[in-house]
Amino acid sequence: MRYLILGSxxxxxxxxxxxxxxxxxxxxxxxxxxxxxxxxxxHLPDIVSGExxxxxxxxxxxKKLSAWKIEVRQxxxxxxxxxxRNRVTFSDGTEETYNFLLVATGGKPIVPLALMANPGSFLLLNSLGDALRIRARAMRADASLVYGPGYLGIEAARALRKLGQQVTWVNPGLPRFGNxxxxxxxxxVTDLLRKNGVRIKEGTDIADVLDMDxxxxxxRTTGGEEIRCQAIVVATERLPAVGFLEGSGVKVGTGVLVDEYLRTNVSNIFAAGDCAEVFDINRKxxxxxxxxxxAIKQGQLAGENMAGGGKLFIRNAEDYFGLLYGSSLQERAK
Ligand SMILES: Cc1cc2nc3c(=O)[nH]c(=O)nc-3n(C[C@H](O)[C@H](O)[C@H](O)COP(=O)(O)OP(=O)(O)OC[C@H]3O[C@@H](n4cnc5c(N)ncnc54)[C@H](O)[C@@H]3O)c2cc1C
Structure with a gap:
């Protein structure tokens, strides 16, 4: 049996x-x-702040993957x-076959339309490479602008302020998808950030961005303000990274649609984590x-079920996004 898992x-x-x-x-x-x-x-914000x-x-x-005799292809x-045909093609032209496939490709941040028109103007906060790029840019900057609602916006603003940046946090409102x-x-927490010198623009969006020099x-915000900065950090909620499934036969809504066993409509393809839109049997x-x-809970279940486990996914409120590492959000913002 050959299990192919996409994502790490x-x-x-x-x-x-x-x-x-x-x-x-x-x-x-x-x-x-x-x-x-x-x-x-x-922990990516802690890389940005240098903590x-x-x-x-x-x-x-x-670190245990090789001890478990799991092959990793980077x-x-x-x-x-x-x-x-049970086959995945990768962007470098190589292919892998499988008996069972798990899609665990997580999400990618939503980029606001006004920034999409200026691809070189902003940095995302999603991967380790992103966090290192933000830190490197911020070291050469005085003023940074953070764009994004909720937790990720807060954390990005906190980290950049800790680095000594003048920070403006443009908070467009509530996250659309997450909790x-x-x-x-x-x-x-917002109050603590403000006390620490973060300028906060709430309920406004980015209307346009101009590269001055x-x-x-x-x-420029939708509220008509102009903010000057040397770094724009997009710390928005993430949308499932599932575009590559087009034409695969796998049904996709916002995420990969899976039943309560984390199985898609294609019987040997499963999905788990932030990319999966899971059927909740209690809420229907x-x-x-x-x-x-x-993501860990779903991944484990999908792994067992691909290997014949037949276990049901039951959603618990505490499985949702929670601060997992280090001190609480309020402690961090101080
Ligand atoms: C800055 C930041 C802070 C966060 N803080 C918290 C927190 O405190 N608490 C919490 O619960 N959650 C937090 N999250 C969210 C949490 O990281 C995610 O919920 C979790 O990582 C989801 O796990 P996953 O395995 O589904 O996807 P990911 O962790 O996103 O992993 C997906 C992997 O798939 C890879 N991939 C994507 N597309 C492809 C493709 N086409 N082919 C091959 N590989 C691909 C990606 O590079 C990535 O390695 C945070 C997220 C960010 C960005």
Missing amino acids: GPAAIAAARAARETDPDAEVIVATEEYGSPYLRP KEPAAIADPEG GKRARRVDGA PIPGDIEAK GGTFAV ESRINFGWRS
């Missing part, structure tokens, strides 16, 4: 481990677009899935359960 985040690693444990003789292959060892994504170095945020589970971005952090906590940007609806813990 928590869902992928948990699935690879579960498939190995359930089917000890199987071939288990993790193919990811990333280079380098898996890392704890929730942690990359080695300190390595995912301990990721620099492999899935470009196309042929569900009829907003409770309003009272967000209000307290190759180093400074003039960002499909939804994406964003978050690290949820």
Whole structure:
């Protein structure tokens, strides 16, 4: 049996481990677009602020992959899935076959339209490479603008302020897909950020951005304000990274549609983590359960089920996005 797992985040690693444990003789292959060892994504803001170095945020589970005899193929971005021929083509032209496929490709940040027109003007906060790029840019900048709602916006603003930047946080409102952090906590944390010198523009959006001289940007908000900065950081909620499934036969809504066993409409293809839109048997609806813990839980279940487990996914409220590492949001913002 050959299990092919796309992605190297928590869902992928948990699935690879579960498939190995359930089917000890199987071939288990993790193919990811990333280079380098898996890392704890929730710690990326600490890389931006300089509180942690990359080695300190390595995912301990990721370090065990070779001991579990799981093959890892790096620099492999899935470009196309042929569900009829059990074959994945990667952007470097190589292919892999499978008996069972798990899609665990997580999400990519939503870029506001006004910035899309100026691709060189902004930096995303999503991967380790992104965090290092933001830090490098911020070291050469005085003023940074953070764009994004909720938790990720807060964390990016906090990290850049810690680095000594003049920070303006443009907060367009509530996240559209994830779970907003409770309003009272967000209000307290926002207040702490303000006290620490972060300028906060709430309920406004980016209308336009102008590159003034190759180093400074003039960002115009929908409220008519102009903000000058040398770095624009997009720390928005993430949309499932599933575009490569077009033409595969796998049904996709916002994310990959899976039943309560995390199986797609194609019987040997499963999905787990932030890319999966899971059917909740209690609520009788499909939804994406964003978050690290949820990704591990789903990954493990999908790994077991690919290997014949037949286990049901039951959603718990506490599986959702929660601050996992280090001190609480309020402590961090101080
Ligand atoms: C800055 C930041 C802070 C966060 N903090 C928290 C927190 O405190 N608590 C919490 O619960 N959650 C947090 N999250 C969210 C959390 O990281 C995600 O919910 C979790 O990583 C989802 O795991 P996953 O395995 O589904 O996907 P990911 O971790 O996104 O992993 C997906 C992997 O697939 C790879 N990939 C994507 N497309 C392809 C492709 N086509 N081919 C091959 N590989 C591909 C990606 O490079 C990535 O390695 C944070 C996220 C960010 C960005």
